[in-house]
Structure formats: structure tokens, C-alpha cells
Amino acid sequence: MSRAEVLEVLPDAGVERAPSPLWTFGLFRSELVTTFRRWRTIALLGVLAAVPILIGVAIKVETSDGSTAGGGGGEGPAFISQITNNGLFLVFTALAATLPFFLPMAIGVIAGDAIAGEANAGTLRYLLVAPAGRTRLLLTKYATTMTFCLVATLVVAxxxxxxxxxxxPLGELTTISGTRISFGEGLGRALLIALVVAASLIGVAALGLFISTLTNSGIAAMATTVGLLITIQILDQIPQLHALQPYFFSHYWLSFADIMRDPVYWDDLVRNLGLQGLYAAVFGSAAWARFTTKDVTA
Known part of the structure; x- marks a missing residue:
């Protein structure tokens, strides 16, 4: 965001006054516009949109001779063997394929750049001119990152x-439990799964925002966030760490598959959302504590 854009959002920046809800909405809208018009953001969304295309085309080519997707041995993301019978399963498969890395990486890039990128560009101190306030700005940055979480997930879906x-083909589909549901109900469950996947990323968003407050380098913040993401994913696959794994933010990510059971199995879904809320509270508080005491010189 340029200084001119900031002053446009803050026409009375030099006057002390209480922030109004309309001003807060203007700041949020400005952050959304700035974030989604960046070429980096557009490129991330383009990559996410391309993943389902690649999966769909690969499965179409693989099964063109009548063979089963995934070789019939259950290889690949969840639901992949059922895509040829119902194209709606491509939604579930694409989300399962992008959730472990592509989606969190995109969120890590946006969250990691939220504060550090402004500091690196020299616009952070202008954003903190009255009546912005550090807490309000931090919440706006987090809300923008969460909006990107939702948009990115919906782009994939x-x-x-x-x-x-x-x-x-499209039509009725069979749940994991073996029951048949209508296409309309399946579409509703697909939307619910997309919302759950977006909510599963709030922990990563808070972690990235916290890291972004620790440095003035946007690249360093993004790289650190993505590096931690990869490290946690690796640790979550080591059997010797089974006692710690339920506390890793990625441990219950694929629990969204339980939405395709009949009835829906909620236990792991609730654990996942609770864990994400805990990470958001801890790292969100840490980000606030750091940012409100940070000496901003850029």
C-alpha cells in the first residue's frame, strides 16, 4: 500500500479522533484491495486453481482405457478412485491434495508478509497514524488473511x-458409510467441507502473523512460516512422536473426510477446530504483545 493510498483511507490522519466503524471498514476494504491485486496473490490463486485441473486431466487420461484411478490400490489423495463415477468427488480430492501443502503455503505467504512487508516497504508507520492504532491494524491484517483463506479454498473447490x-458424470454419490445421497446434498457437504478446510487454516494464519511481527523482512517472514509448516508436517509423520502429534496444527486437517460419513462423525472435526482456535489464541496474543510494543521505524 502506498502512502497516497493510506492518506486516502485516512483523510484526517493528522486529527485525533475516535475510529468509527465506517473508518474501520474502509481500512479493511483497502487491505483487501491491496492484497488481492498483487501479482503474487493472483499467482498463488492461479496455482491453486490449476491443481484440480491437473488432477482431473491426469485421472481422465489414466482411466481412458477403463483402468481404475490410482491403480486400484488406494494410492493418492482421498476419494480419488471415485472421481470417475462422480465428478463431485474431484472437489474432495482436490482439497485433500492441496491442504497438506499448497493451501497452507499460500496462507503462510500472505500472513508472513502482512506486517513485515509493510515495514520493508516503509509504509507501516503511516498505517499507524491516528486513528489507526496497532491493535486495530493487526486485527485488520488478520481478517484480511482469513478472507484470503476462504477465497483460496473456494477457488480450489x-x-x-x-x-x-x-x-x-455427476449425480447421486455414495458416502464413506456406503449410503446414497442426492447430488444436492453432496454439493451441500462439499461446501461445508470447503468451509471446514478454510477454518483449518486459522492456526497457520495466526502463526504467520506472529512471525511477521518479529522481522522487517517480508521474505524472511514468509520463508520462516513456510519452513515451520514443512517441519511440522514432517514431524507429524514420525511414529515416535505420536504423543505430541495430536497437538500439531496439521494433525486433524484431513478430518474433513468425516463429513462424507452418514451420519457425520464430528469428534475429530471438533478437535481440529478447537486446536485451530487454540493456535489462533496463542499466536494471535503473541503477535499482539509483540506488535504493540515494537519500535516501528519504517
Whole structure:
């Protein structure tokens, strides 16, 4: 965000006054516009949209001779063997394929750059001119990151639905429990899964925001966030750490598959959302404590 844009949002920046809800909305809107018009953000969304296309085309080519997707041995992301029977399963497969790395990486880039990127560009101190306030700015940055979480997840789901409808048949589908549900109900569950996946990223968003307050280098913040993400993913696969793994933010990410049970199995879903809330509270508080006491010189 340029200084001119900041002053446009803050026309009375030199006057002490209480922030109004309209001003807060203006700041949030400005952050959204600035974030989503960056080429980096557009490129991230483009990559996320391309993943379902690649999966769909690969499965179409693989099964063109009548063979089973995934070789019939259950290889690959969840639901992949059922895509040829119902294109809606491409939505579930694409989310399962992007959630372990692509989606969190994109969130890590946006969150890691939130504060550090402004400091590196020299615009952070202008954003803190009255009546902004550090707490309000931090909450606005986090709300913007969470909006990106939702948009990124919906981009994956929408792309997968379009490709699935184009390449494969649609109709009633069979749940994990073996029951049949209508296409409309399946579509509703797909939307619920997308919302759960977006909510599963609030912990990563808070972690990235906290790291962003520790440095004035946006690249360093993004790299550190993505590095921690990869490290946690690796640790979550080591059997000797089974006692710690339920506390890793990524441990219950794939529990969204339980939404495709009949009835829905909520236990791991609730654990996942509770764990994400805990990470958001801990690292959100740490980000606030750091940012409100930080000496801002840029």
C-alpha cells in the first residue's frame, strides 16, 4: 500500500479522533484491495486453481482405457478412485491434495508478509497514524488473511467442481458409510467441507502473523512460516512422536473426510477446530504483545 493510498483511507490522519466503524471498514476494504491485486496473490490463486485441473486431466487420461484411478490400490489423495463415477468427488480430492501443502503455503505467504512487508516497504508507520492504532491494524491484517483463506479454498473447490462436471458424470454419490445421497446434498457437504478446510487454516494464519511481527523482512517472514509448516508436517509423520502429534496444527486437517460419513462423525472435526482456535489464541496474543510494543521505524 502506498502512502497516497493510506492518506486516502485516512483523510484526517493528522486529527485525533475516535475510529468509527465506517473508518474501520474502509481500512479493511483497502487491505483487501491491496492484497488481492498483487501479482503474487493472483499467482498463488492461479496455482491453486490449476491443481484440480491437473488432477482431473491426469485421472481422465489414466482411466481412458477403463483402468481404475490410482491403480486400484488406494494410492493418492482421498476419494480419488471415485472421481470417475462422480465428478463431485474431484472437489474432495482436490482439497485433500492441496491442504497438506499448497493451501497452507499460500496462507503462510500472505500472513508472513502482512506486517513485515509493510515495514520493508516503509509504509507501516503511516498505517499507524491516528486513528489507526496497532491493535486495530493487526486485527485488520488478520481478517484480511482469513478472507484470503476462504477465497483460496473456494477457488480450489470451484475449479474442481467445474473440471469434475466437464470431464466426469455427476449425480447421486455414495458416502464413506456406503449410503446414497442426492447430488444436492453432496454439493451441500462439499461446501461445508470447503468451509471446514478454510477454518483449518486459522492456526497457520495466526502463526504467520506472529512471525511477521518479529522481522522487517517480508521474505524472511514468509520463508520462516513456510519452513515451520514443512517441519511440522514432517514431524507429524514420525511414529515416535505420536504423543505430541495430536497437538500439531496439521494433525486433524484431513478430518474433513468425516463429513462424507452418514451420519457425520464430528469428534475429530471438533478437535481440529478447537486446536485451530487454540493456535489462533496463542499466536494471535503473541503477535499482539509483540506488535504493540515494537519500535516501528519504517
Amino acid at each position: 470451484t475449479s474442481a467442481l467445474a473440471v469434475g462436471a466437464l470431464l466426469f
